[in-house]
Amino acid sequence: MTAVFEGGFAEPVFGAQSAFRLLMDAMANPGRVVDLGAGVRGPAPLDNAAATVLAALADYDTPVWFEDEAAGDAAAWLGFHTGATRVFDPSACVFAVLSAGSNVQGWAVLPTGTSSYPDRSATLILPVGGFEGGMALALHGPGIESEVVLAPVGLPAGFFAAMDANRAAFPLGFDLLLVCGGHLAALPRTTRIAEV
Amino acid sequence: MTTLPEYNFAYLDEQTKRMIRRAILKAIAIPGYQVPFAAREMPMPYGWGTGGVQVTASILGPDDVLKVIDQGADDTTNAVSIRAFFAKVARVATTTKTTEATIIQTRHRIPETPLSGGQIIVYQVPIPEPLRFLEPRETETRVMHGLEEYGIVQVKLYEDIARHGHIATTYAYPVKVEGRYVMDPSPIPKFDNPKMHRSPALQLFGAGREKRIYALPPFTDVVSLDFEDHPFTVQRFSARCALCDAANVYLDEVVTDDRGGRMFVCSDTDHCETRRAEGHRGAGLPQLGQDALEAAE
């Protein structure tokens, strides 16, 4: 069980800061792939990038939902390193750690904010098999000068419909982080996604 | 009695930084929308940049290069004070050169030199709510933003035209972001509004006393409100900078004597110094010529 106690930031203050800057860069420039490195490691099903994001941003004010029910080790790791609690009700989470091949229908209950407070919405973390070689997506919107093309491998069935519906609900919506190993790309709710 | 503490890097504790960082990410995802955050008391007074300082403190890293300006100048007292604060609590490198900065914290101006991708500009905001002086209640303005009901702003602008023949707002001129949220750009003169539109830089806004953070990702559409028959216009200065001869920049009016003598100089001191270093010279003082100006330098 030592895996629970290991793998956090070697240097918490500067590690969290540099991870956050990369994440902010990704969110401000949707589709840009950033490398969060291998500094933070957590038990499965957490990719390094997912573990890094949670280590940097989660705490006792941010309930976390795991789509994978057998995420006990990851939840223990999370609790130890950040103080964040695991919730089993997805409608109550701030961060949602999705499974590869996620059940997209289940995303419908994740928090998307309210008319007066669209910020009270979840951030989703979705593992993919890579950022090149999959279905090519043309991305447009704030943060993108003209167009960015991203081709993530292994997107779940129903992905486009769910992202379309999310975009249409603006300003309400969730914000999505794609992770693979230590790499991450962000799709905030403002990004328009089309198949190339 | 407790001994006084050693301060964490950039003053804020990690829990506060996390809270602000989460707010910044949501702000970037919802351009122009004011994200509430639990602002902390800072060692400088509310109204003197605590929001900008909290945003900067939450993003700042040891490798950043920080520029702080107020009214466009690096040497105004509050800019000096804030820069000294960060030098003390973060030991971060500081600069007066816009082109060398990775983070620029600003009050009331956007630098004349266009910003580039990778730069972050942090605006100090006193009143984040563009509707505040038309509707003092937060409970009401939240609903208006939620329902995209911005009639009262259009009415105010229309009434200005009816009364004065012009829209009477000259700074903190409201803008519409990505066709959705009406946003207060902070009290920059409307002259600077066009610089916000599709800037390659990331623009973050911090209001400490009012406890709001908002953001504009790079390349975001930012349009100043107007009417078809009264389109948005910026201030025009007929003078050029008396020191560096710059045109089409925002100028400060300097009163030089008690007989109405005045001259105009660049508000952006870095821009002015850079031009002078490149050899540009302005007309100098009204009565004195170039020689007196050069003798003084």
Added chain:
Amino acid sequence: MYVAVKGGEAAITNAHRLMADRRRGDRDVPALTVEQIIGQLSLSVDRVMAEGSLYDPGLAAMAVRQARGDLIEAIFLLRAYRTTLPRFGNALPLDTAAMRIERRVSATYKDIPGGQLLGPTFDYTHRLIDPAMASDEPVAEPERRPDAADEACPRVSDILDGEGLIEPDMPDDAEPADLTREATSYPVGRDLRLQALARGDEGFLLALGYSTQRGYGRTHPFVGEIRIGMVDVEVEVPELGFAIRIGEVRVTECQMVSQFKGGAGVPPRFTRGYGLVFGQSERKAMAVSLVDRALRADEFDEQRTAPAQDEEFVLEHCDNVQATGFVEHLKLPHYVDFQAELDLLRTLRREAAEGRAFNEAAE
């Protein structure tokens, strides 16, 4: 000769040196000590702790000295210090029924179990400046009464509650809100209101309380009880399974008995206003209790017509650190925006003059 203004940094450094000199004053006069301030200006220290939202008489006294007696400046110093402190947990709610009472009075009854105890109050002094204040005349030691720890001092509000005459005090296990950790969104609960009022500016709340007595949201108040004294601070320790006392604080508690109200199926009863403040801060606790009751208008189907009943107005403006920051920020350079206003004003005046010239030429 005009030269681009430099030297902001040097000016600030010199201003700080001058201030340090003025703060110390005449070097032949002995410096103030923290003990003197705690002991002999204790009500200043109490106000700074209350509005600084931090109980530490030594630090508050240092702040008063550093601020040269400007209490809002001292409150600001203490608040900024508070921000840097890590939070370990929460105490149990203070049990003011177990207070070691120094002062306890009630206006609603002539006499009560435990008695009316005047304590160290200005109330019945004649406000004549005492020449003894100019020197150090000896002051007689007080007599101590025997320890009255076993003399019951039930709360007056509990006496009324026992007869069902006042709205009951409803215990609530919900986690109280904390405006220092969460962004506020209106409307707020009574817990957050009381927190804001406890930290709020005494002068502002005094004026608002006063206004309710003059018809701006009248609540027919009577002081049910004011009690001042030391209360234990206890913290539950999970590893031990029980609470331990970690210290004590002096607080002032005011229970205001206000206008009776009834409702559907509920017979009329007196209603409550409540104030709890660090230190011996009676004026403040009374003002808080008046404003608390006024802000509870919705609970009693009262129309909100007066400033003291306007929740957003009261809570957004009662924090004097925020207020002074924003009012005083007007001193900062604003010449860029002023230039923009000058530009527009000159344009409008020019157009008006041209318009007049045109009209005159047309005549």
